[in-house]
Amino acid sequence: MVGSWHGLPSRMSTAAGSRVDFEGNVDTMFRESKDHQKQFHSVRVSDDNLGFGERAFAAAGAAFVSAIVVNPLDVAKTRLQAQAAGVPYQGLCDVACPEPNAMLSELRSSTPRIRSLLGTKTVCPPVCNQYKGTLDVLYKVIRQEGFWRLWRGTTASLALAMPTVGIYMPCYDIFRNWMEDFTIQNAPNLTPYVPLVAGSIARSLACISCYPVELARTRMQAFKESQAGVKPPGVWGTLNRVINPVKNKTPLQNLQNYRLLWTGLGAQLARDVPFSAICWSTLEPIRRRIIGLMGDEPTAASVLGANFSAGFIAGSLAAAATCPLDVAKTRRQIEKDPTRAIMMTTRKMLLEIWRDGGMKGLFMGVVPRVGRAGPSVGIVVSSYEVVKYFLHYRHLTTQ
Secondary structure: OHHHHHHHHHHOOOOOOEEOOOOEEEEEOOOOOOHHHHHHHHHHHHOOOOOOOHHHHHHHHHHHHHHHHHHHHHHHHHHHHHHOOOOOOOOOOHHHHHOHHHHHHHHHOOOOEEEEEOOEEEEHHHHHHHHHHHHHHHHHHHHHHHHHHHHHHHHHHHHHHHHHHHHHHHHHHHHHHHHHHHHHOHHHHHHHHHHHHHHHHHHHHHHHHHHHHHHHHHHHHHHHHOOOOOOOOOOHHHHHHHHHHHOOHHHHHHHHHHHHHOHHHHHHHHHHHHHHHHHHHHHOOOOHHHHHOOOOOOOOHHHHHHHHHHHHHHHHHHHHHHHHHHHHHHHHHOOOOOOHHHHHOOHHHHHHHHHHHHHHHHHOHHHHHHHHHHHHHHHHHHHHHHHHHHHHHHHHHOO
């Protein structure tokens, strides 16, 4: 996901005279200086000493850490978006609102609970059984479902993040390096757009490859079991529930129904491709500026700090900008009507969300989304680069 030259000494030596400056102009070292051209070729050799497998290993480790840390915010975001789509969450008030004295309840509460004539059981207004924000989701999930339920879907997150990022980040590295070489020699004015294009292509490949697990993760986080004491289904159980309602008698029809496992793929791509484009086109210049201020000799701490800072800023901006597409993706993934799930498009879903909730509906869950994306991108990018930094030094010591 991140160019290896940002974490390696040979790459760092080009930071003071980077290939592309912040304004997008090609550095003069590629136009005039043969010495710098030789330096570039020697840099590429050190970059290439990391194979795809090593890059994938670094990416998978980074994804593992990120998925564990930010999963509670992902649960909060998904619950808020699912609630806005009409998913009911009953029984929240009974746990979040302890039973008070009847008189005090009526005096102190702006929305007093209505007592039934048959006993002491209370009937809460509908607003009482709703999540009111990120912290409210976290509080009620802990109170009602237990602390560890905040990591609901972590198995799916790990099953998704490790192969997805393992494909995404190495492919971004390879595509970016190849495109930079090509554009520098043939179309220098296009070089500033290389991160945008490379990130979009790499993300598309990773998204299509691992989408069914993403579908399972969203459903596992959005729905809670209505029966107490029943263990929620895992990844495979969730995917079977997607297919079972529409299983037919003929094998051909059953095979066609497996396309439901890619329900919402268009919305996923519509969200992730712009996210990657915005993220990388923002992250690369910020990171190059930070690295340029740190000198020519990097340390693990400087690599970590520069990449985490740039990733945090870029991830937060990209998450906020693409939040409406994330809302549309969530709604399509939690749709239980198979016919509607197949027929609905991202454009129709966005128009439906706008009619129902306006701007607030389009940006439902933006706070936990930004709160998750910033640290997540920062952790993944910095962890990936640090691992590559140490792998590079291992190669140097074995040569």
